[in-house]
Amino acid sequence: MNLMAKKTKRVKSRDKLLMIIDGSNLAHRAYQKFENLKASNGKKTGLIYGFMRLLNSYIIRFNPTYVLVTFDTLQSKSSNFRNNLLGGYKEHRKKNNLSMDYEQFNYQLRSVKKMLKYLNITVIWDNKGLGHESDDYIGKFALESKGKVLIISSDKDFCQLIDDRIKVFNPFRDMKLNKRNCKDVMGYSPEECVDYLCLVGDKSDDIPGYKGIGEVKARKFLDQFGSIENFLESEEKFHGIDNEGLSELYKRNKSLIDIRVALKEYPITTIPIYYNKKNEILIKKLMGQFSEYSLNSFLTQEFLKPFKTLKQWKNI
Numbered sequence: 001m002n003l004m005a006k007k008t009k010r011v012k013s014r015d016k017l018l019m020i021i022d023g024s025n026l027a028h029r030a031y032q033k034f035e036n037l038k039a040s041n042g043k044k045t046g047l048i049y050g051f052m053r054l055l056n057s058y059i060i061r062f063n064p065t066y067v068l069v070t071f072d073t074l075q076s077k078s079s080n081f082r083n084n085l086l087g088g089y090k091e092h093r094k095k096n097n098l099s100m101d102y103e104q105f106n107y108q109l110r111s112v113k114k115m116l117k118y119l120n121i122t123v124i125w126d127n128k129g130l131g132h133e134s135d136d137y138i139g140k141f142a143l144e145s146k147g148k149v150l151i152i153s154s155d156k157d158f159c160q161l162i163d164d165r166i167k168v169f170n171p172f173r174d175m176k177l178n179k180r181n182c183k184d185v186m187g188y189s190p191e192e193c194v195d196y197l198c199l200v201g202d203k204s205d206d207i208p209g210y211k212g213i214g215e216v217k218a219r220k221f222l223d224q225f226g227s228i229e230n231f232l233e234s235e236e237k238f239h240g241i242d243n244e245g246l247s248e249l250y251k252r253n254k255s256l257i258d259i260r261v262a263l264k265e266y267p268i269t270t271i272p273i274y275y276n277k278k279n280e281i282l283i284k285k286l287m288g289q290f291s292e293y294s295l296n297s298f299l300t301q302e303f304l305k306p307f308k309t310l311k312q313w314k315n316i
Contacts, residue, residue, distance in 0.1 A: 018145050018313065019064035020138050022153030023071040023123070027051055027112065029154075029171065031105055039294035047108040048293055052115065054171075059306040062150055062169070066313035068141060069116055070124040070134040071109070079129035081266045082256050089256070091206050111289060117276050118286035122313045126272040139259035140268055141315060142166050150176070157202070159186055160193035160259060187215060188222065195228045198253040207256050210249055212240050271315065279312050 030050025037046035059067065082089045116123050124137045135157060142149045142161050149166045151158050158168045159182055168177045175185065183189040188196040199218040201209025213221070221238055225231040228250050232243060254261055276282065281304065290298045297303065 016065040016147035017062065017150060018066045018068065018141070018147060019058065019062055019150045019152065020141060021055070021058070021067065021069045022134060022138060022151070022155060022158075023069040023112075024134055025153045025155060026054060026171075027071070027105075027109055030054065031108070039292070041292075041294070043293060044104055044108065045293040045295065047105060048111055048115070049295060051112050052295070052298060056303060056306060058152055058169075059310070063309075064150065065147070065311055067121050067310055068124065068313050069121060070137050071113075072134040073126050075129035076126040076133050079126075079131045080133045081131050081262075082133070085252060085255055086207065088206050111293070113274075115286060115289050117274065118282040118289065119307050120276045120279060120281050120310065120312050121307075122273060122275040122315075124272055125274055128272065130268075130270050130272060131266065132268055135259060136262060136266075136268060137271070140263055143260070143263075144315075155204070156186060156193075157197070157257060157259070159188070159190055160257075162190035187219060192222050192227075194254060194258045195222060195250075197257050198228060198250055201253075202257065205256070207253060208249075209253075210241060210246060273315065275312060275314055281307060 027047055030053075031047040034046030034050045035044075037044065037049055039045045055067075055069075077090070080089070113123055113125060124134070126132070135155065138151060138153070138158065139161060142151060143166075145165070147165070151161070151166065151168045152171065153168065154170050154172045159177060162168055162177060162179055162182055164179070169175070170177060173185065175181075177185060179190060183192070186193075196218055197207075197209075199209050199213045199221060200215060201207050209218075217240065221231070221241070224238065225234070225236070228246065231238065231241075232247055232250070255265060256262075283304075286304075287299060290296075
């Protein structure tokens with residue numbers, strides 16, 4: 001292969017886009033928005049309809065080469081190493097789940113998983129309890145990918161991964177976050193993300209921050225010191241923060257929040273990956289699923305056309 005051919009090959013590889021979808025995040029949004037939607041046979045179908053409609057729209061909008069969907073499961077949540085680091089980690093979610101019809105939610109989610117397989121889309125789904133949650137797999141695949149990456153999630157933790165290759169699309173804001181706009185939109189840059197969340201905490205995951213430090217003080221702190229490590233190494237003071245107290249909190253919160261640190265301290269050794277071994281869209285099985293849930297708008301070539309442009313992702 002001559003030099004020009006090698007250069008062309010590298011450019012093409014670099015231009016390929018892996019779109020990683022936070023499937024649990026998307027599934028909950030779809031379920032809540034279309035909770036009362038039913039098929040003609042009475043089956044509830046809101047989660048399925050919303051999930052597939054949004055997935056289709058993202059493929060059209062961002063034109064990825066590959067699509068990977070990750071899900072959290074009861075097993076991944078209960079075995080997650082963070083539970084040992086912080087008692088009460090994501091505790092409020094367990095309480096909130098009591099008011100949700102999880103039997104119905106999981107029933108539809110299993111159908112979504114089948115449909116993804118029939119669409120030749122790879123899924124990460126831990127049903128054994130391997131010790132990691134969806135965020136860890138998303139981080140691993142994003143950081144190890146050689147090409148461009150777009151993460152679809154409203155989870156602010158993923159801002160820490162943003163760089164020249166990796167972007168985050170926040171569905172609630174309908175905005176793609178990058179190195180240029182992250183600070184203006186979120187209040188912190190990708191480099192500041194972990195320290196900012198360590199200071200203010202993360203209510204969505206029940207991770208407490210430093211007492212008395214809110215968004216305004218955290219911003220002033222980072223503007224003054226640049227990072228928590230700089231503060232801990234200096235002799236300067238910041239009103240309301242004790243050096244020793246912050247040091248202890250930072251050590252714990254960093255392992256909980258910093259995906260790179262988590263992957264280093266608790267490396268992923270087994271990947272619960274599921275993909276269609278035939279490496280093609282299984283039209284008949286897919287149509288059977290769509291018909292079962294009266295998803296007539298999906299029984300068209302127009303709906304399937306974007307999926308036919310995808311290549312299968314296997315991380316090999």
